[in-house]
Amino acid sequence: MDLPSDSHLLLETAATELSLAIGQLARRLRIEVNPGELSWSQNAALARLEKAGAMTTADLARSEFVKPQSMGTTLADLEQAGLVQRRPHPTDGRQVLFALTDAGIAARRKRSLARREWLLAAMERLDPADRQTLLAAAALIKQLAES
Amino acid sequence: MDLPSDSHLLLETAATELSLAIGQLARRLRIEVNPGELSWSQNAALARLEKAGAMTTADLARSEFVKPQSMGTTLADLEQAGLVQRRPHPTDGRQVLFALTDAGIAARRKRSLARREWLLAAMERLDPADRQTLLAAAALIKQLAES
DNA sequence: TATTGTTATACTCTATAACTATA
DNA sequence: TATAGTTATAGAGTATAACAATA
Numbered sequence: 203m204d205l206p207s208d209s210h211l212l213l214e215t216a217a218t219e220l221s222l223a224i225g226q227l228a229r230r231l232r233i234e235v236n237p238g239e240l241s242w243s244q245n246a247a248l249a250r251l252e253k254a255g256a257m258t259t260a261d262l263a264r265s266e267f268v269k270p271q272s273m274g275t276t277l278a279d280l281e282q283a284g285l286v287q288r289r290p291h292p293t294d295g296r297q298v299l300f301a302l303t304d305a306g307i308a309a310r311r312k313r314s315l316a317r318r319e320w321l322l323a324a325m326e327r328l329d330p331a332d333r334q335t336l337l338a339a340a341a342l343i344k345q346l347a348e349s
Numbered sequence: 350m351d352l353p354s355d356s357h358l359l360l361e362t363a364a365t366e367l368s369l370a371i372g373q374l375a376r377r378l379r380i381e382v383n384p385g386e387l388s389w390s391q392n393a394a395l396a397r398l399e400k401a402g403a404m405t406t407a408d409l410a411r412s413e414f415v416k417p418q419s420m421g422t423t424l425a426d427l428e429q430a431g432l433v434q435r436r437p438h439p440t441d442g443r444q445v446l447f448a449l450t451d452a453g454i455a456a457r458r459k460r461s462l463a464r465r466e467w468l469l470a471a472m473e474r475l476d477p478a479d480r481q482t483l484l485a486a487a488a489l490i491k492q493l494a495e496s
Numbered sequence: 497t498a499t500t501g502t503t504a505t506a507c508t509c510t511a512t513a514a515c516t517a518t519a
Numbered sequence: 520t521a522t523a524g525t526t527a528t529a530g531a532g533t534a535t536a537a538c539a540a541t542a
Contacts, residue, residue, distance in 0.1 A: 213469065231368065295519080325493065336363060346374060346483075347373040376510095441499095
């Protein structure tokens with residue numbers, strides 16, 4: 203077993219700082235919601251359905267790191283808002299497939315969520331190199347989450 | 350008013366992707382907690398006090414983007430765990446200053462939080478250039494949150 | 497009067513447990 | 520038996536409202 207190298211100490215620092223930064227921006231973004239807007243979880247589920255097409259509750263839950271019961275609640279809210287619709291699985295009577303409705307697609311197209319607008323305005327104040335770093339980081343952060 | 354330029358569309362994409370990525374990693378990290386460990390909010394408050402020294406409830410609330418009442422709850426939990434202690438403000442009888450106790454300092458030194466360990470392990474699987482990108486991004490994300 | 501902090505209460509999101517239906 | 524989903528209940532974190540003490 204080696205003593206920690208300088209690069210390992212740097213990595214520990216990076217992990218700590220990234221964890222704190224993620225938490226801080228998550229809390230900052232959380233307060234940017236206008237009345238009647240989709241919650242962060244609802245928006246994440248909608249975005250996932252847009253990218254991946256129809257999915258079951260269980261698969262959506264795995265993708266977003268929540269329990270199936272929690273995703274069930276989120277999907278019930280989206281269904282009641284008319285943004286997703288359910289249909290039976292063609293071969294497995296237990297499963298239910300969820301897909302975006304036309305209204306759901308329109309909701310994804312509409313570029314007016316307060317959280318997104320706030321983040322966009324904040325990023326506009328950065329210089330191009332920093333924006334590029336954040337775009338690259340977004341892909342890496344997703345990769346980390348799914349690893 | 351100009352039509353959106355290519356670079357503006359790129360920026361919109363970056364904002365959307367970053368927002369989704371932050372949410373996804375926040376949920377992924379949230380499930381990595383061992384029984385008895387500090388919550389993410391408690392850890393953030395502790396880290397803030399370590400960096401900035403003694404602070405009032407209101408200042409801590411502003412730093413972490415929650416209401417003073419919410420930070421009051423977090424600080425009460427930390428106080429009960431013996432990790433922070435309160436003392437009166439020297440000149441303003443309304444304010445209360447919170448600072449780390451020896452146990453709080455020790456808790457910050459201890460490098461064993463499940464969330465941090467999970468993130469560290471995930472980052473170890475990245476190549477050095479990607480780690481560097483994430484370290485730079487952590488600083489930018491903090492800057493965004495505070496902008 | 498304005499501000500800091502506390503107490504009481506409620507809301508959102510997610511979790512665990514128990515249940516039904518299907519495989 | 521095992522799995523997908525539902526229903527009921529509970530917990531964590533944060534919010535709003537009402538209040539007390541101090542500036």
